[in-house]
Amino acid sequence: MGELDEPFPGTWAIAAGAVSAWELRKDFERVYPDVYVRKGVPLDARGRALAVGHWAKGEGILAGFSAAAMHGTRWLDAKPAEIVLPHRARPPRGVRVYRDAIHADELCTLSGFRCTTPVRTAFDVARRLDFTEAVEVLDALCNATKLAPKDIEHFTEVHPGLRGRSKVGVVLPYIDGGAESVPETRTRLLLLEAGLPKPETQIRITGPDGLTVARLDMGWRRWQVAVEYDGAHHWTDHDQRAWDIDRNAVLESLGWTLIRVSATLLTTRPHTIISRVTRALRAHNADY
Known part of the structure; x- marks a missing residue:
């Protein structure tokens, strides 16, 4: 797999001499504005996370489904990409944008992109999704990262002011990282x-x-x-x-x-x- 087999910014690739403008139009397809992927390369949840990270030009924080995908969570390919931005933006189709305050200790870097940590990702998933979908995604996230429900519970306890916090407590008793599908x-x-x-x-x-x-x-x-x-x-x-x-x-x-x-x-x-x-x-x- 070459470096252009994952999503990349088109203007960067042309400026770097990796492709010509003609090759970009001929051999690649646009995922988001100025973000391309080679034709025929399937774009899974992780691929869409990388693509939305490039679309944000390094200003965003991958969160929710996109952060979960970056942490290795499976069964997310039908989910939208999610990102936190410091400013208002009109997202491309299939992208959800949030304007949350993310503390430094809730961040990590994966493949060059800032992402929410597993526990912050779990908290966001639990407070934003309906019950069944939240349990499905959190089971998979915990399976991939070995995150334990007690870790999510502790995070929730020390962040009393975050919106949607009450929903997390409803979901927590049902999470089990042993689920493999x-x-x-x-x-x-x-x-x-x-x-x-x-x-x-x-x-x-x-x-x-x-x-x-x-x-x-x-x-x-x-x-x-x-x-x-x-x-x-x-x-x-x-x-x-x-x-x-x-x-x-x-x-x-x-x-x-x-x-x-x-x-x-x-x-x-x-x-x-x-x-x-x-x-x-x-x-x-x-x-x-």
Whole structure:
């Protein structure tokens, strides 16, 4: 990958002799005013963060979704770019501009751009998004950065004057950095909203020989009930399917009951998931 395979300012590239004006028009496409990317190079959330940073000509602070992307957060490709600017500006389409006061200890530099730190990013996400979306993004941010909910709680406590602070406390009890996909987060939220006990995530199961036989998405170790979200490949890939059958048999031999969740169940029949999990917990004498 060359230096022009990421977003760059067009005027800079021409002045530096990296491209000619003709090459810029022929081989690159404009992302934002004076910001270009090579044709055919997909622009993910991190790419859009870099692009909006160039658009701001170094004056901005990448925040929200863009800061989260710079910190390695996944599943943000459908989100808009977000930036804090010191002055009013009309943003390009797909860009959100804020005029927040960001303290020096809430900043870091990544790939040459100023970004909010993981904890400040988490605070901003929690106070600006609706509940479900906030939990989804914060699960992914915590998974990527190893940020803990208690870190966000402490930040909130020592910043009593920031707008939207009350929303953060609502979101915090539901954050779990163990989630490894958005559907896993949605499955966990479904269980909690149904009044079931809070599940542990990424449960490591060992056999009699002490070797790991499985790592389960979520569940209750005390009652040996687990819930896993299976992506499409678990149902369509024959080798994966065979592996899953063998793995399930091992788990059953160790006393575990595994409830498997598909996209269809999660989106069209969530009551079926709740019913199956409830029955399994009762069968294992859960006393919640």
